[in-house]
Amino acid sequence: MAGAEFESLEQCLEKHLPLADLREVKRILYGKETRELNLPRGAFEAATKGDFELLGCAFEAVEEQQRRPRTVRVGLVQNRTPLPADTPVVKQVTALHRRIAAIAEVAAMCGVNIICFQEAWTMPFAFCTREKLPWTEFAESAEDGPTTRFCQELSRKHGMVVVSPILERDVEHGDVLWNTAVVISNSGKVLGKTRKNHIPRVGDFNESTYYMEGNLGHPVFQTPFGRIAVNICYGRHHPLNWLMFSINGAEIIFNPSATIGVLSESLWPIEARNAAIANHCFTCAINRVGEERFPNEFTSGDGKKAHQDFGYFYGSSYVAAPDGSRTPGLPRNRDGLLVAELDLNLCRQTSDIWGFKMTGRYEMYAQELAEAVKPSYSPNIVKE
Numbered sequence: 001m002a003g004a005e006f007e008s009l010e011q012c013l014e015k016h017l018p019l020a021d022l023r024e025v026k027r028i029l030y031g032k033e034t035r036e037l038n039l040p041r042g043a044f045e046a047a048t049k050g051d052f053e054l055l056g057c058a059f060e061a062v063e064e065q066q067r068r069p070r071t072v073r074v075g076l077v078q079n080r081t082p083l084p085a086d087t088p089v090v091k092q093v094t095a096l097h098r099r100i101a102a103i104a105e106v107a108a109m110c111g112v113n114i115i116c117f118q119e120a121w122t123m124p125f126a127f128c129t130r131e132k133l134p135w136t137e138f139a140e141s142a143e144d145g146p147t148t149r150f151c152q153e154l155s156r157k158h159g160m161v162v163v164s165p166i167l168e169r170d171v172e173h174g175d176v177l178w179n180t181a182v183v184i185s186n187s188g189k190v191l192g193k194t195r196k197n198h199i200p201r202v203g204d205f206n207e208s209t210y211y212m213e214g215n216l217g218h219p220v221f222q223t224p225f226g227r228i229a230v231n232i233c234y235g236r237h238h239p240l241n242w243l244m245f246s247i248n249g250a251e252i253i254f255n256p257s258a259t260i261g262v263l264s265e266s267l268w269p270i271e272a273r274n275a276a277i278a279n280h281c282f283t284c285a286i287n288r289v290g291e292e293r294f295p296n297e298f299t300s301g302d303g304k305k306a307h308q309d310f311g312y313f314y315g316s317s318y319v320a321a322p323d324g325s326r327t328p329g330l331p332r333n334r335d336g337l338l339v340a341e342l343d344l345n346l347c348r349q350t351s352d353i354w355g356f357k358m359t360g361r362y363e364m365y366a367q368e369l370a371e372a373v374k375p376s377y378s379p380n381i382v383k384e
């Protein structure tokens with residue numbers, strides 16, 4: 001299984017395929033080509049200086065007679081944790097704040113309106129360990145914790161909406177923990193929060209040791225830059241989770257994640273992209289980068305030797321559009337900022353063509369699902 005030495009699928013195709021074949025392969029694998037965004041030279045210089053990849057892509061929609069283009073720029077940030085996991089908690093959080101502030105500065109230079117960070121971005125992804133301390137000390141209040149206050153400053157300074165996925169400590173309800181994304185409006189106000197609805201019980205993702213399934217449903221946040229929602233990580237395997245955000249009117253659904261190659265890399269390019277197609281919306285898949293090593297050994301319950309690392313987080317963040325097109329991914333092995341310009345008019349335009357909302361049989365599904373969840377249900381299998 002590739003680690004940092006394999007940069008990206010795109011780079012590999014570009015290196016090995018003749019140009020004519022490459023064009024056809026990209027047409028089939030990526031759909032209608034995105035336009036390269038003309039980003040300021042200073043932004044590329046700052047990215048080089050800050051040692052992260054900067055990639056700019058634009059999706060286009062057809063010009064309409066009665067609606068202006070609804071153009072918005074999103075920024076997806078993927079990064080490794082800059083300090084080892086055994087560094088004191090506050091030092092790790094501060095280093096991450098500093099790293100993200102530098103990347104957000106470049107996002108602002110690129111005219112980003114909505115920026116989203118990776119899942120649990122203020123900490124190493126320590127849930128593999130099943131240990132409580134010191135990892136639970138990374139949890140913060142969604143309303144006024146240090147990270148939310150930091151993001152409020154970012155949003156005021158740059159006039160951006162900030163989506164900040166954190167480990168939440170809910171002091172109002174018995175100090176319990178949640179896997180939460182805080183949405184901060186471009187005015188600097190906390191617009192609200194959403195919680196991870198589906199908790200993995202797969203491999204080393206021992207997250208149910210720390211928090212329960214979210215209890216906030218599928219909120220959609222109205223911003224000046226469109227209606228947005230956040231489907232946190234493992235929720236991307238659940239088509240109905242995407243659907244419910246879309247039913248509530250989401251035009252852009254962010255999917256901040258933390259996932260490793262051995263488990264999910266072949267699913268990654270499919271799931272968020274399929275959700276964009278099925279729900280006539282844009283989706284933004286974000287994954288962290290690199291290897292994280294923990295002080296104590298843990299086992300994966302698979303008979304293999306105890307070890308101290310989670311596996312390789314493969315980055316590869318991308319944006320997918322309702323017409324099935326997608327951007328290239330950010331590299332597997334570098335921090336990065338993907339700036340994508342979206343024309344939200346593409347959502348309705350694609351819906352008018354394909355009509356999935358119109359042809360979906362929601363009433364029938366709702367009735368059948370209502371029956372299927374009853375303990376007395378028996379599946380509708382016709383037998384001879």
Ligand SMILES: NC(=O)NCCC(=O)O
Nearest residue numbers: 200205233234258259264
């Ligand atoms: N963070 C998280 O939910 N990871 C689970 C693994 C996956 O969904 O790929």
